[in-house]
Amino acid sequence: MATVITYSPAVTLVPTYECFNACTYCNFRVAPGTGSWLSLDQARHRLAHLRRHHSDVTEILLLSGEVHPRSPRRAQWVEHLYQLAKLAWDWGFWPHTNCGPLSEPEMRRLQTVNVSMGLMLEQLRADLAVHRQAPSKDPALRLAQLEQAGRLGIPFTTGLLLGIGETPSDWAMTLQAIADSHRRWGHIQEVILQPYRQGTRQMTALPDFPLTQMPAVVALAREILPDDITLQVPPNLITHPNVLLDCLAAGARDLGGIGPQDEVNPDYPYPSLATLTDLLSRHGYCLQPRLPIYPKWLHSARIWPRSQPAAVPNPPNLV
Numbered sequence: 001m002a003t004v005i006t007y008s009p010a011v012t013l014v015p016t017y018e019c020f021n022a023c024t025y026c027n028f029r030v031a032p033g034t035g036s037w038l039s040l041d042q043a044r045h046r047l048a049h050l051r052r053h054h055s056d057v058t059e060i061l062l063l064s065g066e067v068h069p070r071s072p073r074r075a076q077w078v079e080h081l082y083q084l085a086k087l088a089w090d091w092g093f094w095p096h097t098n099c100g101p102l103s104e105p106e107m108r109r110l111q112t113v114n115v116s117m118g119l120m121l122e123q124l125r126a127d128l129a130v131h132r133q134a135p136s137k138d139p140a141l142r143l144a145q146l147e148q149a150g151r152l153g154i155p156f157t158t159g160l161l162l163g164i165g166e167t168p169s170d171w172a173m174t175l176q177a178i179a180d181s182h183r184r185w186g187h188i189q190e191v192i193l194q195p196y197r198q199g200t201r202q203m204t205a206l207p208d209f210p211l212t213q214m215p216a217v218v219a220l221a222r223e224i225l226p227d228d229i230t231l232q233v234p235p236n237l238i239t240h241p242n243v244l245l246d247c248l249a250a251g252a253r254d255l256g257g258i259g260p261q262d263e264v265n266p267d268y269p270y271p272s273l274a275t276l277t278d279l280l281s282r283h284g285y286c287l288q289p290r291l292p293i294y295p296k297w298l299h300s301a302r303i304w305p306r307s308q309p310a311a312v313p314n315p316p317n318l319v
């Protein structure tokens with residue numbers, strides 16, 4: 001029987017590209033005060049278009065640059081994230097927000113309109129040159145976010161960014177910290193293993209993470225993480241089909257959100273679903289869509305958003 005590999009049919013909305021951090025590898029951000037915010041009307045227009053013309057889309061990923069915790073605009077930004085997620089929910093999509101570290105009241109508020117949330121741990125070391133101008137990439141702060149999400153019962157996605165100045169022993173340390181948090185709270189749905197790939201907008205070009213090392217990283221993650229955490233690899237960044245297949249053989253079981261554009265890596269278009277389906281089916285795998293909340297949590301009243309969508313989208317073939 002074919003092994004199931006999942007993906008989430010997703011479209012990303014970016015509330016703002018403005019970000020007070022300045023990670024040197026970033027291909028996403030603009031400086032605070034130089035960008036704009038996605039208005040509710042713009043978002044409504046896009047969601048209406050999606051609802052009419054792309055009935056396969058289930059997840060709305062709200063991926064935002066960060067407003068400084070002490071900025072006078074912080075409260076307005078969090079409220080805007082809430083309104084955008086609620087709008088997506090009201091249009092019958094499943095919102096998942098990834099917007100950087102949040103205070104507990106902020107996370108509690110966004111929890112009510114998201115089916116899951118996410119934050120990359122990246123690497124658990126505080127001395128990476130790429131993060132010198134990125135205060136919110138403090139690993140202790142990010143680890144505390146995993147704990148906070150666990151306490152609040154939020155199904156959570158996290159992951160490692162590979163090739164940003166860490167050593168292989170850092171991978172094990174970071175994976176172990178995720179495993180420990182999950183054993184305490186049982187809330188980590190999936191761990192993304194994301195190779196750094198050069199883009200055209202970053203401040204400093206690091207060398208690409210060697211893709212041939214990906215299967216070994218997947219195997220290490222499978223060894224360290226509990227079995228109920230799914231390993232995710234991005235098919236647009238793993239540009240060699242054989243490496244992608246080797247990652248699946250090593251234990252990766254999910255390809256993440258697949259949609260029109262990877263906003264974080266805009267230079268790397270997603271392969272088409274037809275291409276992926278064909279590749280996987282020729283090697284004993286079956287590609288299936290899933291929701292941004294995994295089945296284990298789907299019927300848990302504890303995490304279910306309080307406001308129900310106007311039309312619950314639940315295509316029967318979703319994993």
Ligand code: SF4
Nearest residue numbers: 019021022023026029
């Ligand atoms: S990687 Fe994320 S946190 Fe870092 S500058 Fe870019 S948007 Fe901001």
